[in-house]
Amino acid sequence: MNISMNNIMYTIREICFGSNDITISRILLRTFLILLAYLMVSNRDMISLLTGFTSVSSFKSNADFLEFLEKLKIDELTVLVPIVCTLTFTISSSIYYKRSSQLQILPISPIEKIFSYLVVILAITIISLFFNFGLQYVLVYIIQKMYQSEMIILQEEIGDLYKYLDKNYVLSTDYEIRISTFPVIIISLTANLFILVSNMLFTKLGIIKGILLVILTLVAAALVHRWIINFSGTNISTNVAYDIFYSVYLPLVIICMICCLYFLLKQKEG
Amino acid sequence: MIQIQDLSYFYLKDKPIINNISTSLEPGKIYGLLGLNGEGKTTLLKLLAGILFPKYGTINLNAINSTQRNKEFYSRVYFLPDQPVTFTLTLDKFISIYSAFYADFSFDFLNQALEDLKLDRKNNIKSLSLGQQKKFHLAFALAANTKYLLLDEPTNGLDIPSKSIFRKLLAKRIDDDKTIIISTHLVKDVENLLDHILILKDGQLVLDMSSIDITAKYKFNYATQNIKESLYAENSIANYKSISDNVMEEESSIDIELLFNAIQQGKL
Numbered sequence: 001m002n003i004s005m006n007n008i009m010y011t012i013r014e015i016c017f018g019s020n021d022i023t024i025s026r027i028l029l030r031t032f033l034i035l036l037a038y039l040m041v042s043n044r045d046m047i048s049l050l051t052g053f054t055s056v057s058s059f060k061s062n063a064d065f066l067e068f069l070e071k072l073k074i075d076e077l078t079v080l081v082p083i084v085c086t087l088t089f090t091i092s093s094s095i096y097y098k099r100s101s102q103l104q105i106l107p108i109s110p111i112e113k114i115f116s117y118l119v120v121i122l123a124i125t126i127i128s129l130f131f132n133f134g135l136q137y138v139l140v141y142i143i144q145k146m147y148q149s150e151m152i153i154l155q156e157e158i159g160d161l162y163k164y165l166d167k168n169y170v171l172s173t174d175y176e177i178r179i180s181t182f183p184v185i186i187i188s189l190t191a192n193l194f195i196l197v198s199n200m201l202f203t204k205l206g207i208i209k210g211i212l213l214v215i216l217t218l219v220a221a222a223l224v225h226r227w228i229i230n231f232s233g234t235n236i237s238t239n240v241a242y243d244i245f246y247s248v249y250l251p252l253v254i255i256c257m258i259c260c261l262y263f264l265l266k267q268k269e270g
Numbered sequence: 271m272i273q274i275q276d277l278s279y280f281y282l283k284d285k286p287i288i289n290n291i292s293t294s295l296e297p298g299k300i301y302g303l304l305g306l307n308g309e310g311k312t313t314l315l316k317l318l319a320g321i322l323f324p325k326y327g328t329i330n331l332n333a334i335n336s337t338q339r340n341k342e343f344y345s346r347v348y349f350l351p352d353q354p355v356t357f358t359l360t361l362d363k364f365i366s367i368y369s370a371f372y373a374d375f376s377f378d379f380l381n382q383a384l385e386d387l388k389l390d391r392k393n394n395i396k397s398l399s400l401g402q403q404k405k406f407h408l409a410f411a412l413a414a415n416t417k418y419l420l421l422d423e424p425t426n427g428l429d430i431p432s433k434s435i436f437r438k439l440l441a442k443r444i445d446d447d448k449t450i451i452i453s454t455h456l457v458k459d460v461e462n463l464l465d466h467i468l469i470l471k472d473g474q475l476v477l478d479m480s481s482i483d484i485t486a487k488y489k490f491n492y493a494t495q496n497i498k499e500s501l502y503a504e505n506s507i508a509n510y511k512s513i514s515d516n517v518m519e520e521e522s523s524i525d526i527e528l529l530f531n532a533i534q535q536g537k538l
Contacts, residue, residue: 002341010370018367021358100355102407105319107344107371266339268323269316 003111011108011116019103022088022120024127030084031128035135038080046074046170049143056150066154069147072170076178077136082188084128085121089192101269110265114258117196118189125188129181136177143170186250193257200264217256225249271296272318272418272449276327279313287313289473290327297417298446299480300463303453304530305470311453312352314470315420318451319349331418345373348416352423354407361391361406372414379443380413386435401427408436412443419443419450425459433459457526467526469533477533481524488538489516490525502532513538 016022039047045068048054059065108116151171155163165172202210228244272295279288287310295301305311316322318329320336320343329336334343357364361384369375384391387405395403404427411419425433440463444450452460467484469477479487488501491512496503500512511528532538 007341007371010367013370014367017363018357018359101316101319101321101349101351102355104321105344105347105349106368107341109341110339112341268337268339269321 002109003115007108007112008116008119011106011112012119014106014108015116015120020089022124027084027088027124027127028131030087031081031131032135034080034084034087035077035132038075038077043074045072046139046143049147050139062154062157066151066158069151069154069171070165070169072143072147073168074136074139074170076180078129078132078179078181078184081125081128081132081184082191084132085124085188086191086195088124088128089121090195104269110262113265114261117193117261118258121189121192122185125185129179129184133177133179140170140175140177144175147171148173183246186246186254189254190250190257193254193261197257197260197264200261204264204267204269221253224252271332273330274318274327275330277317277324277329278326279310279317279322280325286473288317288470291473291475292327293468293475293478295449295451295466297449298444299449299465300440300444300460301449301451301466301468302457302460302464302526303451303468303470304455304457304526305453306534307455309470310473311470312422315349315422315451315453318418319347319420320344321349345371346417347420348372348411348414348418349420350407350411350422350424352426354403356403357395360394361389364395364406365391365410368410369413372416374415376413376415379415379439380409383409383413383435383439386439387432401429401432404428405432405436409439412439415443417448419448421450421452423454423456424452425454425456428459437463457530461524461526464526467529469530471533477529477538484529485516485522485524486519487516488513488522488529489518489520490522490528502528502535502537504528504531 045054049072054068056062056065059068148171155161165174167174167176169175198210198214201213205213228248274291274293274295277288277291278286280286303311303314313322317324318331318336320339323337331343331346334340334346336343359367365377365380369377369380384406387409389398389402389406389409395406398406404424408421408424411421425436428436437460440450440460452464454460464481466480467477468475491497491500491514492509493512494509496505496510497512497514500514503510503512511525513525513528513532516522529538
């Protein structure tokens with residue numbers, strides 16, 4: 001197997017800056033915009049607190065405002081990372097999808113190409129994940145700085161000394177930003193490999209064969225899923241199901257897609 | 271050496287584009303691949319480049335089958351399509367990204383070629399006119415220094431001075447190791463460069479002959495009157511251009527356009 005690290009580096013550079021336009025600044029900008037858009041839609045309370053639209057005067061009583069502060073939560077925002085990665089990978093790859101003959105004949109082995117794509121997908125995901133975490137950290141820091149002491153004063157006013165807030169609430173002193181690294185990476189890999197494979201499948205094999213193959217794969221996946229459920233018994237707990245999904249099911253799908261990609265790269269162009 | 275053995279290709283089985291052709295293309299030569307529109311010139315180049323796979327038969331480039339599509343194969347082949355891809359990159363950036371894949375890439379040659387073709391490396395490829403883009407990709411393809419260079423309609427869209435520069439660059443690039451195949455219908459642009467002519471008609475290679483063999487076999491005449499024993503003649507404004515058997519083994523310069531027309535009309 002002829003794999004050269006230099007060629008992989010050149011291929012990564014080609015994917016990022018040649019046939020695509022993937023830069024760190026674009027990843028960061030998309031991460032920020034998607035996070036902001038999500039907060040605007042799903043966590044308006046947070047935005048209105050930050051911008052000062054919501055304050056104690058917006059509530060009937062101090063008790064209402066206190067309840068609002070105590071119940072302040074942020075959804076798990078790292079789930080947005082695969083969306084950033086998929087968007088970056090698809091929006092920036094206009095030339096790739098035009099499938100120029102010049103790009104099809106670059107001296108890159110299929111394994112080098114697959115490896116390079118995996119590195120690019122992982123890099124986008126990890127950069128976005130770190131920035132997403134950083135943004136959440138800043139957001140929580142600002143909110144806590146602005147409202148934590150105010151909340152404690154309000155609690156003390158009603159005699160709630162040393163009230164413990166669950167760590168899921170933003171103004172809790174034990175608040176922990178939730179970050180699901182492994183599932184995010186797995187979903188990111190699955191989504192982006194799926195885009196790559198399906199693009200190549202339809203281009204190289206045609207629509208009908210492509211659709212038939214996708215249906216066949218889905219049926220096979222459903223059968224594997226049923227087999228896993230049968231194997232594990234019907235009393236499978238939610239946690240186990242979650243673990244099976246991320247540690248067995250999706251990795252299996254990823255391996256299948258990598259194999260598929262390898263054979264598609266060896267195939268003639270459409 | 272490129273060996274094509276019993277090659278057939280079709281999209282619909284009853285309408286073959288390439289029908290059972292066999293030939294060997296030797297290194298150190300520039301091949302002219304001629305044919306009417308839709309005769310399968312681009313298809314043949316794509317088959318040689320491993321972009322398409324033969325329906326029947328084989329293509330081997332130095333014993334590597336074109337269907338292998340591996341790194342070794344593609345490090346030896348450069349295929350420049352008629353319409354190269356438009357990148358949103360500067361010439362410099364494109365060169366730095368894509369030259370890395372070709373071990374023998376010649377930066378000196380490319381710099382000289384860009385200078386001759388009056389292309390500014392700081393320009394964005396997308397901002398260039400189509401002709402300028404073509405010039406850039408041609409210069410890059412020649413600088414890539416691959417053993418097999420497949421050019422599809424390389425002079426299409428080039429201005430007159432650039433055609434002449436292209437001919438000079440091409441002549442500089444050919445050496446004993448390289449095989450250059452030029453598919454074109456603008457034969458006048460490359461006429462004097464071709465060592466070997468391949469003409470595709472109805473899916474067959476109806477002519478597969480070196481320029482030396484052609485001039486040894488046929489005499490190309492320019493006369494005010496038609497020569498009686500000519501195999502094919504064309505009447506132009508001032509004279510007759512004709513092809514006759516070269517029984518006297520006289521020297522004449524090849525007129526590919528005339529030859530092509532004669533073959534298209536089944537006279538040779």
